[in-house]
Amino acid sequence: MKVYLISKNTLEDGMSKFLRDRDLSWAHDNVCDPELVVEAAGRICYMSFGDKQHRKTTKEYISNILRQGHDSVLEHASFTILVDGLTRALSHQLVRHRIGFAYSQLSQQYHDESAAEFVQPHGLDENPELKTQWLQWCAATRAMHDSLRSVNLKVSAFSHLNAKEQQRHSRSMARSVLPNATCTTIMITGNARAWRHLLSIRGDIEGDIEMREYCVSIYQLLLNSSPSLFSGFEIIEDGLGRYVRSTCQ
Known part of the structure; x- marks a missing residue:
């Protein structure tokens, strides 16, 4: 990410x-x-x-x-950040934060996802057998995606659609098998109050490693850009990696 x-x-x-x-x-x-x-x-x-x-x-x-x-x-202070390489799962969590934020995300319907990448879950390296199964599942998912993407709609009930709408439908079919692990790209604009709220409630969730990594990256970027507005936090490291913790009482 x-x-x-x-x-x-x-x-x-x-x-x-x-x-x-x-x-x-x-x-x-x-x-x-x-x-x-x-x-x-x-x-x-x-x-x-x-x-x-x-x-x-x-x-x-x-x-x-x-x-x-x-x-x-x-x-009154706003910051626009582009995040690349996060999972769709994380993006689904982020867009729940509506107040003070605006989002524009890569569309799986309009963008060709044939070369989509999947983010390996944290901890999978410690279980080689499961990792092998996961990689096999990735390959099978891509194959299924490509099969659905290449369906000939002219011989189906959708034959009346023009080329543009046929492409839209075939990509909609194909994206139905794309998992939460699929990489995505999203642009986020948020005001300083909203960013601080996100960091305070999401930055130190022990079991959500990707969210913790996201918050660390966002915090470092915002702190470097505006140190006064983003004071009151610190980065801590534990056995699961780094996380952001509020120091405000």
């Missing part, structure tokens, strides 16, 4: 124009735009600019927001 940061929101010059129009000043750190957007949103609530600006650094301001639990302003 690989994760890529595709985009994050930017602070446009409208904020500077607003401050000039109100004859206000704003002293802040030279940090990433999502952190500035969050700070700006928080300060608007109290109009705490200029003489009313008590906390001078962005890091101090965001740390206080997190400490006080005023998470709503975090929703």
